[in-house]
Amino acid sequence: MNFDIHPDVASALDQGTPVVALESTIITHGMPWPQNYEMAQRVETVIRDNGACPATIAVLKGVIKIGLSDEDLRDLAQTPDARKLSRADLAVCVVQQATGATTVAATMILAHLAGIKVFATGGIGGVHRGAETSMDISADLQELAQTPVTVVAAGAKAILDIPRTLEVLETLGVPVITYGQDDLPAFWSRTSGIASPLRMDDPTDIARAHDMRAELGIPGGQLIANPVPRDAEIPQSDIDPIIAQALQEAEAQGIQAKAVTPFLLSRIFELTEGKSLATNIALVLSNARVAAQIAAGFSKLG
DSSP states (O other): OOEEEOHHHHHHHHHTOOEEEEOSHHHHTSSOTTHHHHHHHHHHHHHHHTTOEEEEEEEETTEEEESOOHHHHHHHHTOTTOEEEOTTTHHHHHHTTOOEEEOHHHHHHHHHHHTOOEEEOSOBOOBBTTHHHHOOBOHHHHHHHHSOOEEEESSBOTTBOHHHHHHHHHHTTOOEEEESSSBOOBTTBSOOSSBOSEEEOOHHHHHHHHHHHHHTTOOSOEEEEOOOOGGGOOOHHHHHHHHHHHHHHHHHTTOOGGGHHHHHHHHHHHHTTTHHHHHHHHHHHHHHHHHHHHHHHHHHHO
16 A cells, blocks of 8 residues: 655654644635645644644545645645545545545544544535435544544534534434534534534543543544634624525536535635635634644643
8 A cells, every 4th residue: 555654744653742634625625726725834834833743634646645745735735636535435546546635534544544543624524405315424424433533623514414414423423522612613603503412621631532432442533523713703694594595506506416515615605705715714723723732632641
């Protein structure tokens, strides 16, 4: 297997110092150039500033990369045909020596293989609205149930059916832990109107809970829902009508499967005149900061 760990990441893992995994679909499918590249650089800087080593994960020409050089980041950010890799696509991309960006599910798989316990992203995938007929449910949920990585996100993406996503996570036995508040966040918005199943306020306790699951023989990871910073949020009352309009347009145009999320994010960016992108960047940076603190907690626990 072509598996390449960046020297900085390898050194941190060998020494037991904090490491945070990062996905790459947010670079290729979540934001336009050059904001995607600038965001990726800023996220890595935030992680370093908080005492951890960033490990952005992707597949470049068939090589699994755990940690990217700046040149790799720039090239990936300008690759319009990068594949969107989840559990089902990962092996084929490697065999075909193609380039692909990893979703939450694929990033979890590769982070675990590399020995990384914590991963920061924007929002997880989940149950799409209308899934009762489309059966469109992200593989991220099953991955959280079976792969032992703690994932820090601003909740599920607000374009999804959040109540059904929460129900599926509960059925799968995935702990959904909101960081620092009692209400579940909704990606661009700090609150969803849904009470969080669990709350924790200390990053080291979150790391300890991860390790306790392993000690108890419970498979899977944890979802840490970290609310977007207050000064960057778009209130739910403002964003919900915009999401509804984008969803109607996607349905009218027959957009389905993996094309849905990139279309919706792009359309919401247009309808909010760019504010959704600014909020997205702010929440990713905040999630990276919290993930670095949790990674430091793992290092303290040994």
